[in-house]
Amino acid sequence: MTAALLAWYDRHARIMPWRTGPADRAAGLRPDPYRVWLSEVMLQQTTVAAVRKYHERFTALWPTVADLAAAPDADVMAEWAGLGYYARARNLLKCARAVVAEHGGRFPDTHDALIALPGIGPYTAAAVAAIAFDRPETVVDGNVERVMSRLFDVKTPLPAAKPELTAHAARLTSHARPDDHAQAVMDLGATICTPKSPACGICPLRAPCLARQRGTEAQRPVKAAKKPKPERRGFAYVGRRADGAWLMETRPEKGLLGGMLGFPGSDWNEAPRPAPPAPAAWREVGEARHVFTHFALTLTVMVAELPPSNPERGHFVSASAFRPGALPTAMRKVHDAAAPHLAVEGSGATG
DNA sequence: GAACCGTGGCT
DNA sequence: TAGCCAAGGTT
Numbered sequence: 622m623t624a625a626l627l628a629w630y631d632r633h634a635r636i637m638p639w640r641t642g643p644a645d646r647a648a649g650l651r652p653d654p655y656r657v658w659l660s661e662v663m664l665q666q667t668t669v670a671a672v673r674k675y676h677e678r679f680t681a682l683w684p685t686v687a688d689l690a691a692a693p694d695a696d697v698m699a700e701w702a703g704l705g706y707y708a709r710a711r712n713l714l715k716c717a718r719a720v721v722a723e724h725g726g727r728f729p730d731t732h733d734a735l736i737a738l739p740g741i742g743p744y745t746a747a748a749v750a751a752i753a754f755d756r757p758e759t760v761v762d763g764n765v766e767r768v769m770s771r772l773f774d775v776k777t778p779l780p781a782a783k784p785e786l787t788a789h790a791a792r793l794t795s796h797a798r799p800d801d802h803a804q805a806v807m808d809l810g811a812t813i814c815t816p817k818s819p820a821c822g823i824c825p826l827r828a829p830c831l832a833r834q835r836g837t838e839a840q841r842p843v844k845a846a847k848k849p850k851p852e853r854r855g856f857a858y859v860g861r862r863a864d865g866a867w868l869m870e871t872r873p874e875k876g877l878l879g880g881m882l883g884f885p886g887s888d889w890n891e892a893p894r895p896a897p898p899a900p901a902a903w904r905e906v907g908e909a910r911h912v913f914t915h916f917a918l919t920l921t922v923m924v925a926e927l928p929p930s931n932p933e934r935g936h937f938v939s940a941s942a943f944r945p946g947a948l949p950t951a952m953r954k955v956h957d958a959a960a961p962h963l964a965v966e967g968s969g970a971t972g
Numbered sequence: 973g974a975a976c977c978g979t980g981g982c983t
Numbered sequence: 984t985a986g987c988c989a990a991g992g993t994t
Binding site: 666667668670671703704705706707708709780781817848876877878879911912913914915949950951 | 973974975976977978979980981982983
């Protein structure tokens with residue numbers, strides 16, 4: 622079964638910036654562990670299409686783990702904006718600094734040493750050990766779970782089925798080509814054994830696949846029922862000074878959008894109280910709607926021209942330093958709703 | 973084990 | 984369109 626999978630991978634492996642190409646591999650070149658690690662962290666719960674440009678941007682700005690470790694926190698958070706799960710960016714920096722401080726700037730090459738680092742869990746430790754260092758570790762991500770649940774027609778619902786699926790995956794792990802095997806199972810899951818309408822007809826594992834034999838592939842994997850998303854509301858305050866500076870707030874390290882730049886606002890709940898960050902003639906200009914993983918949010922967008930005096934909350938960011946692209950998406954939507962109503966004398970419409 | 977933590981693309 | 988989904992980790 623492993624041979625058929627590897628043969629398929631040799632012909633159909635997806636080309637990605639952090640992978641070594643056939644020529645490199647023929648020359649015995651290994652991929653850069655820093656680039657592999659960066660890609661794996663970015664790919665956590667995130668599509669390849671979304672990761673490509675972020676990975677390119679990060680490696681251009683910070684070519685080595687030492688470069689990243691030396692970067693200011695705010696720069697890294699701003700570059701991560703839009704990718705989501707911002708704890709990943711905070712842990713990315715912690716991990717880079719730990720690799721420099723504790724490992725001499727070189728990534729450790731074992732699963733156990735990798736999993737001890739911030740932001741590296743069971744999946745990422747196995748993936749880096751296998752892909753960067755060719756160790757026979759078993760990677761179990763959503764793709765592998767789906768492939769195994771079909772291959773062995775597992776009826777146990779996820780996430781309870783995880784140990785069972787992991788055991789199946791471990792038995793299939795190739796000790797001859799661990800690096801290729803890890804990526805082959807995931808590529809198969811991403812391109813052939815897809816969540817909907819799997820391409821069983823061209824699957825290299827169609828012969829041994831139990832779900833295929835029984836016609837149950839569309840019902841695998843079985844997943845536990847999802848919980849309904851609560852609705853929350855809040856107020857967001859977009860204030861500008863006469864010189865065009867924006868009143869912003871760096872959010873606390875922990876919790877939702879932790880460490881990211883945003884607009885001051887109220888609590889988010891069923892019936893939020895207004896909470897203006899500075900005395901001013903605030904006026905309502907619209908709403909910003911954003912759906913997070915576990916709740917849906919509607920923000921009432923308030924705007925005002927602010928006096929030069931210090932605000933009660935937050936700090937001013939100059940017009941030239943302000944970039945909507947450095948905001949998490951919910952805050953970027955607030956900005957987009959507010960901006961047309963905040964014409965500032967002489968600030969123009971550029972940037 | 974379960975809650976928390978984003979986002980954009982696809983159907 | 985409204986859900987579903989993606990190379991998960993931390994608490």
